[in-house]
Amino acid sequence: MAADFLTDKQTQNYGRYAAEPNEIQLARYFHLDERDLTFINLRRGRHNRLGIALQLTTARFLGTFLSDLMQIPPGVQFYVARQLNIRYPEIISRYAQRENTRWEHHGLIRQHYSYHDFGDFPWSFRLKRLLYTRAWLSNERPGLMFDFATAWLLQNKVLLPAASTLTRVIGEIRERATRRLWRKLAALPNRWQTAQLAGLLEIPEGQRLSVMEHLKRGPVTISGPAFTEALERYTRLRSLEFSCLNFTGLPAIQLRNLARYAGMASVKYISRMPEERRLAILTAFVKAQEISALDEAVDVLDMLILNITREAKKTGQKKRLRTLKDLDRAALLLARACALLLDEDTADDLLRKTIFSSVSVARLAESVEKVNELARPQDTNFQDEMVEQYGRVRRFLPALLRDLHFRAAPDGEHTLAAIHYLAELNGSKKRILDDAPEHIISGPWKRLVYDADGRIQRAGYSLCLLERLQDALRRRDIWLENSDRWGDPRQKLLQGEEWQAQRVPVCRALGHPTNGSKASEQLAAQLDETWKTVASRFDRNTAVDICNEGKHPSLTISSLDKLDEPPALIQLSSRVRQLLPPVDLTELLLEIDARTGFTREFSHVSESGARAQDLHISLCAVMLAEACNIGHEPLIKHNIPALTRHRLSWVKQNYIRAETLVSANARLVDFQSSLALAGYWGAGR
Numbered sequence: 001m002a003a004d005f006l007t008d009k010q011t012q013n014y015g016r017y018a019a020e021p022n023e024i025q026l027a028r029y030f031h032l033d034e035r036d037l038t039f040i041n042l043r044r045g046r047h048n049r050l051g052i053a054l055q056l057t058t059a060r061f062l063g064t065f066l067s068d069l070m071q072i073p074p075g076v077q078f079y080v081a082r083q084l085n086i087r088y089p090e091i092i093s094r095y096a097q098r099e100n101t102r103w104e105h106h107g108l109i110r111q112h113y114s115y116h117d118f119g120d121f122p123w124s125f126r127l128k129r130l131l132y133t134r135a136w137l138s139n140e141r142p143g144l145m146f147d148f149a150t151a152w153l154l155q156n157k158v159l160l161p162a163a164s165t166l167t168r169v170i171g172e173i174r175e176r177a178t179r180r181l182w183r184k185l186a187a188l189p190n191r192w193q194t195a196q197l198a199g200l201l202e203i204p205e206g207q208r209l210s211v212m213e214h215l216k217r218g219p220v221t222i223s224g225p226a227f228t229e230a231l232e233r234y235t236r237l238r239s240l241e242f243s244c245l246n247f248t249g250l251p252a253i254q255l256r257n258l259a260r261y262a263g264m265a266s267v268k269y270i271s272r273m274p275e276e277r278r279l280a281i282l283t284a285f286v287k288a289q290e291i292s293a294l295d296e297a298v299d300v301l302d303m304l305i306l307n308i309t310r311e312a313k314k315t316g317q318k319k320r321l322r323t324l325k326d327l328d329r330a331a332l333l334l335a336r337a338c339a340l341l342l343d344e345d346t347a348d349d350l351l352r353k354t355i356f357s358s359v360s361v362a363r364l365a366e367s368v369e370k371v372n373e374l375a376r377p378q379d380t381n382f383q384d385e386m387v388e389q390y391g392r393v394r395r396f397l398p399a400l401l402r403d404l405h406f407r408a409a410p411d412g413e414h415t416l417a418a419i420h421y422l423a424e425l426n427g428s429k430k431r432i433l434d435d436a437p438e439h440i441i442s443g444p445w446k447r448l449v450y451d452a453d454g455r456i457q458r459a460g461y462s463l464c465l466l467e468r469l470q471d472a473l474r475r476r477d478i479w480l481e482n483s484d485r486w487g488d489p490r491q492k493l494l495q496g497e498e499w500q501a502q503r504v505p506v507c508r509a510l511g512h513p514t515n516g517s518k519a520s521e522q523l524a525a526q527l528d529e530t531w532k533t534v535a536s537r538f539d540r541n542t543a544v545d546i547c548n549e550g551k552h553p554s555l556t557i558s559s560l561d562k563l564d565e566p567p568a569l570i571q572l573s574s575r576v577r578q579l580l581p582p583v584d585l586t587e588l589l590l591e592i593d594a595r596t597g598f599t600r601e602f603s604h605v606s607e608s609g610a611r612a613q614d615l616h617i618s619l620c621a622v623m624l625a626e627a628c629n630i631g632h633e634p635l636i637k638h639n640i641p642a643l644t645r646h647r648l649s650w651v652k653q654n655y656i657r658a659e660t661l662v663s664a665n666a667r668l669v670d671f672q673s674s675l676a677l678a679g680y681w682g683a684g685r
Contacts, residue, residue: 005167021061026076048095053080059113069095145170149169196240201271225396227399227400242283258281263289330367401423406480409476598668605653613641614641
């Protein structure tokens with residue numbers, strides 16, 4: 001049962017060669033450096049030397065020893081044998097004819113290379129602690145945990161246990177973490193809430209579905225009734241008061257996983273669970289479902305407002321198409337009158353008589369009235385048609401104002417005040433509003449909100465607020481507590497002790513002072529100085545021009561003219577090139593290493609004592625290949641041991657890392673700062 005979660009591939013590959021290792025793997029795990037060769041050459045007989053070398057490299061690659069070395073792929077045998085100057089790897093068949101030889105070699109490798117058994121303290125304890133943390137904080141599949149454990153054991157030189165042992169450990173740890181989560185969740189609700197949870201599994205009289213199954217069903221349409229039903233679902237979950245419970249310290253991903261499981265499991269199956277598990281699953285379900293129900297209700301509201309706006313636009317466009325002929329007729333008539341007005345041959349005292357003789361006063365007045373009626377202001381956005389849908393909005397607006405508890409950022413205070421004002425009028429039939437907050441009324445809405453006497457009309461004000469509410473929700477100027485998608489984004493930032501613990505490294509990484517006030521003052525001073533500098537030079541700068549064409553002014557910057565090099569600079573450049581000796585780049589890099597010793601900062605990724613003759617040459621070659629992006633091929637010299645293909649590949653895999661590069665670079669910078677010439681050029685920075 002313990003290994004049930006392993007795939008066939010994981011079972012086959014665990015502690016075994018699945019295929020021939022590739023070149024990168026050969027270079028990283030099967031290359032023998034001078035320390036390895038010294039250790040191996042202490043054995044008598046070529047077959048023993050090849051055998052212990054294969055045991056060593058297999059332990060590096062697989063994390064375990066093999067009892068039958070004939071299972072090692074031929075390519076690996078040949079690769080290792082060639083490094084030992086053994087022509088025929090077939091002699092491996094003579095290895096370990098005495099069983100004790102193999103066990104002695106295992107012990108020697110353990111001792112010399114510091115390998116540990118799985119049961120040795122503290123390695124088993126450390127792995128279990130890591131696995132328990134992952135099982136508690138994440139919903140990781142056991143197969144992934146098995147792969148993680150295998151990689152951790154390899155990295156820390158812990159010999160792999162049997163697959164059944166490792167799977168049993170993972171299974172026990174996952175079970176312990178799960179039971180701890182159930183215990184903590186089941187202890188959260190009080191007696192009344194526990195009784196309410198039990199009621200979720202019951203089927204009310206006269207109905208076919210339980211309360212829990214009703215709560216699982218979210219909105220499927222976008223309409224006023226659908227929004228009202230979504231709000232009722234949310235208020236029912238909110239009435240259970242689970243948002244007041246303290247879920248601190250419980251991993252959110254595990255809560256979501258339990259809630260997802262509750263959503264898929266049948267009510268009958270949940271009701272037959274042990275009490276602790278049942279309470280834990282129902283608690284996670286209500287907690288997650290309350291947040292989800294609120295998000296879904298606001299999603300419906302957002303789409304509903306969008307539909308109202310879209311339908312208003314469609315209605316407005318249809319109206320405009322129907323009245324377009326009337327508008328054209330009136331516009332053409334007014335154009336005739338304006339043409340006479342612009343005719344300079346007509347005397348001023350005869351102007352009115354001439355116009356009215358061509359176009360009657362009645363027709364002219366009718367055309368003006370028609371244009372004023374049909375023509376739309378430039379900033380209009382079909383608000384008239386939106387106000388016409390007030391009857392539709394009036395059906396769900398009271399529930400919106402009553403059941404959703406909005407909060408506001410500083411930029412949303414005016415919108416929140418308007419929401420509170422209308423919420424206080426819930427149930428009232430007043431059509432004219434007194435003392436309503438007017439900051440939300442923008443230009444296009446004024447003619448629809450205010451009547452002829454300057455009073456605020458409820459229909460126009462409500463639609464204006466609805467449009468502002470949608471915009472504020474999307475900007476998060478208005479937000480809702482206990483919401484995931486529509487909540488306050490600031491709450492997801494590090495707060496309190498967590499922020500204080502991370503403040504210094506975060507500020508240093510961004511290059512900002514740790515004092516916020518000081519940082520703001522520096523930025524303000526820098527901005528002020530920059531503005532003043534630009535302003536003082538702007539009038540005299542012929543390369544910059546303000547273009548006022550178009551709707552908004554734009555900044556035009558002309559390109560810089562090419563500057564001719566003066567003869568003195570050309571002569572200096574030529575003289576410098578003559579004085580600089582032609583130096584091969586590889587020789588230059590080796591000379592810098594001879595002066596600074598920066599290659600001594602590179603260490604083996606797992607074996608600090610691993611060294612090789614002329615390692616600095618290999619390191620310089622690999623860094624040159626990486627820096628010039630030319631690959632290893634141009635630098636490979638098969639007659640030079642430090643520049644062979646497998647040596648360069650081994651060095652790249654085991655020595656070139658971010659931390660070693662940083663350390664080597666620091667040594668170069670320190671050495672440069674000690675040079676007198678670098679001081680004249682800026683202290684080496």
